[in-house]
Amino acid sequence: MKIVAICGAGVGTSGILKVNAERALARLDIEAEVTATDIQSVAVAAADAQVILTSPEFVERLGKTNADVIVVQNYFDVDELTAKLEVALG
């Protein structure tokens, strides 16, 4: 299972998303590789990803993808991430 966290720079917000997604996955007892990357690299980084995590601003920029796109409102809310990952992966 591969999950990609996307932000504008690939440093900062996607890193926080990665850390908290890993916490949410641990709660769900799901094993997955979570990587952080920037929107320019998304086509390559997310080519074989099952799930893309990002903020509302990037959804339209993602383009065509087979991955489930999860839009995150509060990056620090592990409950929100857990609930959304559970729906996407359950």
Next chain:
Amino acid sequence: MLALSDAGILLGQTADDWRAAVLLSAAALEAAGVAEASYGERMIAMVEEFGAYIVIAPGLALAHARPGPDVRESGMSVVTLAEPVVFGHPYNDPVSVVIGLAVTNADDHVSGVAELANVFNDATAIDRLATARSVAEVRAVFDVSA
């Protein structure tokens, strides 16, 4: 934790708009010796290009740009606003706390932001920063000594 010096903490600031708020966080990074002035313009350019995605939680903006020659060392700044400012985020406006983040390379940032995530996974952290009246109160939130 990413370095946070006293010079990098500015409380009760006034900003007319989000650009001014981001520039305050850049000024704090500059005062802390973390980044040069041009870094602030690069942080603004990120928002102009991609939107207000840096507002990652209610009331909190994580202003940052990519590593570059204007980043002297990895570190952060904390700016609180007397009056919250709208960044244009669909859920998390208005912003009272701007964290300025600068890293010299992408690897640095991963361990640093992991600890930042620890701090803000406490849902009270943003409010406690927004209402902090002293550098010591800010440090208490991050639980780091000078």
